Amino acid sequence: xxxxxxxxxxxxxQFEQFQSMRDEPLKKCPQCKKPxxxxxxxxxxxxxxxxxxxxxxxxxxxxxxxxxxxxSKPSDSKPAESKPAAGKSDPAKK
Numbered sequence: 001x002x003x004x005x006x007x008x009x010x011x012x013x014q015f016e017q018f019q020s021m022r023d024e025p026l027k028k029c030p031q032c033k034k035p036x037x038x039x040x041x042x043x044x045x046x047x048x049x050x051x052x053x054x055x056x057x058x059x060x061x062x063x064x065x066x067x068x069x070x071x072s073k074p075s076d077s078k079p080a081e082s083k084p085a086a087g088k089s090d091p092a093k094k
Contacts, residue, residue, distance in 0.1 A: 010036040 007014045008029040017026060025039045
């Protein structure tokens with residue numbers, strides 16, 4: 001159920017009222033008792049998530065698990081060429 005804001009046009013009293021969307025708007029001011037209430041147009045509170053029931057992965061930092069802190073990019077470097085160890089002869093050349 002939403003919370004509505006009201007303002008009295010006679011005395012200026014402003015307040016919030018928690019009521020069903022199907023309920024009729026209030027007309028009588030609780031302070032001056034005159035039928036001069038007007039429901040205000042509010043921006044609303046937006047969507048607020050409180051409590052349990054949400055997955056931790058929904059808001060997980062995407063780069064937190066990587067050691068470099070960023071996304072990995074393909075490397076342009078080529079693998080090093082293999083060379084025979086010094087002092088050993090290549091059996092294929094004999």
